[in-house]
Amino acid sequence: MTDPSLARRRFLLGASALGAGALVVGCTSNEPAEANNGNQVAQGGEDNAKPGKEVTIGFSAPAADHGWIAAITKNAQAQAEAFEDVTLEATEGTNDVNQQIAHVESLVSSGVDVLVILPHDGTALTATALEVMDAGIPVINLDRIFSTPLAYRCWVGGDNYRMGVNAGNYIAEQMKAKNVANPIIGEVAGLDNLPLTQERSKGFKDALERAGLKLGPRVAAEFTVETGERQTTNLLQGNPKLDALWNHDDDQGIGVMAAIENAGRDEFIMVGGAGSKNMMDLIKADSSVIKATVLYNPSMASTAISLARLLGQNKGVADFAEHEIPAFLTAYSAVVTKENVDDYADVGFDS
Structure with a gap:
């Protein structure tokens, strides 16, 4: 200054x-x-x-x-x-x-x-x-x-940690509902050197472990469409079967979805991250692997x-009750699904 x-x-x-x-x-x-x-x-x-x-x-x-x-x-x-x-x-x-x-x-x-x-x-x-x-x-x-x-x-x-927790909880609930024993759960993270990525991954792993589940294959992209597609392609090629996949970021999720479609894979469910309008539209249509996204609201x-x-x-x-505005205000990472997507459409953003 x-x-x-x-x-x-x-x-x-x-x-x-x-x-x-x-x-x-x-x-x-x-x-x-x-x-x-x-x-x-x-x-x-x-x-x-x-x-x-x-x-x-x-x-x-x-x-x-x-x-x-x-x-x-x-x-x-x-x-x-x-x-x-x-x-x-x-x-x-x-x-x-x-x-x-x-x-x-x-x-x-x-x-x-x-x-x-x-x-x-x-x-x-x-x-x-x-x-x-x-x-x-x-x-x-x-x-x-x-x-x-x-x-x-x-x-x-x-709340990056809670974002991971809520993604993990949703996947655990879906696996239980589908009676899937020992599911193979993958993760497409963002930049691994960023604290926010580390917090999201820790929350995800903690939630899965609490539900008695293990994290399977994991790759890290760079919050871009290109790296999302490349890293997801690598993950899919190395794992012929998945039951669930969490992608940290809906912007890179465009590439993640492209890799999934190019591979012709549809045997698993996917959860996104951040809450883009693009992903909300796909969730509402219910015609692809993505079934939910965990909000990180802009x-x-x-x-x-x-x-x-x-x-x-x-x-x-x-x-x-306090006289002053708070020193910290943490947004909640709600899980958006087909059932409640209309309630959150107003906060969706264009990727």
Whole structure:
């Protein structure tokens, strides 16, 4: 972070230190509840959707070279447009760490009230986020987490471990329903060097083991269509029989499905990951191996923008008992099947 931009922001904050302090810690918009034996009770309070103080939110994310990332940016923009008291200043997406740092510096210099950052590399952007927080600008860290909680006021993201658990639980239930003894269960992971992939795989394996099942053949792709097809082809060639398969990512799932169709295989069920519209359509049609997908909603970007607005307006979440917005908000990885796919169609994204 360049010193001039921060110095300018610190000067502005110094003129109203009390307001800046309130901005950082936040205070609820809810009316104080009457004492109830010392217990704080959520009261609902004012309607937070009503127009309030004007808030300028800065937004920075990686390049939209992946369906899920593209949906993140679209959701953030759509949510900001839904509030007449919000101005969104979004930078062009980039996978260049230095360029993203420069973008964040530019947003700070422009005088934004709150920053929402999905870092291309959480570790590499941590120092920058720390400086933004030190300048009195609340940071909402979206999904890819910074190295220290000191670098954000609130983290909003998905539950990678639970994603794997729920995929494993669904497959275990299906195997039991089909009376399949000792099923052969495969896995097409994402990039193995990423913590999120490791967490998803651990959750999947833990759930299978708890159900008395074992994980069988496993390959790792790179969250791309090409690697999904290549690695799935290798897995299928090495295993003439499968009972179930979990693919971590619906974007790479396009390649996974292509490999399955090219191999003419249909003896197993497949579970996807993330919740793309493409996979939801296939699940609804029920004419292929894919029977479910485990959500990792890009709608978390909408939530991040909503929380950024509340921070900028010194409000809390109306239905929460606490005066401030939470420090962590983890989205739930619901399992989408033919039975409930219509309920989740609104969060599906294009791969």
